[in-house]
Amino acid sequence: MHNLKGGCHCGNISVDYSTSIAPEDSAPRACQCSFCRKHQSRAVSDPTGSLKFTIHKQSEVNRYTFGIGSCQFLVCCRCGVYVGAFMPDPDDTTGYATLMANALDAQGRYPQATPTVYDGEDGVGKKDRRRRVWTPAVLETIN
Ligand SMILES: [Zn+2]
Numbered sequence: 001m002h003n004l005k006g007g008c009h010c011g012n013i014s015v016d017y018s019t020s021i022a023p024e025d026s027a028p029r030a031c032q033c034s035f036c037r038k039h040q041s042r043a044v045s046d047p048t049g050s051l052k053f054t055i056h057k058q059s060e061v062n063r064y065t066f067g068i069g070s071c072q073f074l075v076c077c078r079c080g081v082y083v084g085a086f087m088p089d090p091d092d093t094t095g096y097a098t099l100m101a102n103a104l105d106a107q108g109r110y111p112q113a114t115p116t117v118y119d120g121e122d123g124v125g126k127k128d129r130r131r132r133v134w135t136p137a138v139l140e141t142i143n
Contacts, residue, residue, distance in 0.1 A: 006099075015052070028110055028112070031116055042110065086139055
């Protein structure tokens with residue numbers, strides 16, 4: 001297991017990612033949706049791994065949503081870093097997530113991202129894919 005750490009720039013959002021996939025062996029995805037293109041998204045996940053987001057101060061995190069609103073794009077209001085996307089399922093603190101490789105301390109070990117388009121999916125299709133492909137995740141809020 002690789003236990004990887006990271007987070008936003010100021011430390012308000014921290015990330016603990018356990019995965020059996022070494023950074024060098026992962027295949028980051030550059031989602032081509034209008035939000036991810038603006039962030040040059042380089043997303044990684046591992047359905048057999050686990051991910052924990054720790055939010056130190058909730059009022060300084062933007063859980064941005066758009067489209068069908070089924071997932072939250074976690075952006076730190078203090079430093080502006082987009083850390084990852086979280087789909088609450090079944091509840092507000094437990095779900096699935098995809099992580100920005102750039103937010104990890106090991107970011108330099110990850111390969112270039114491959115452009116990935118999900119245009120053909122409806123809402124149900126998106127949720128099904130995330131449950132299959134994203135990392136089981138918990139979101140903990142300290143304050
Ligand atoms: Zn921050």
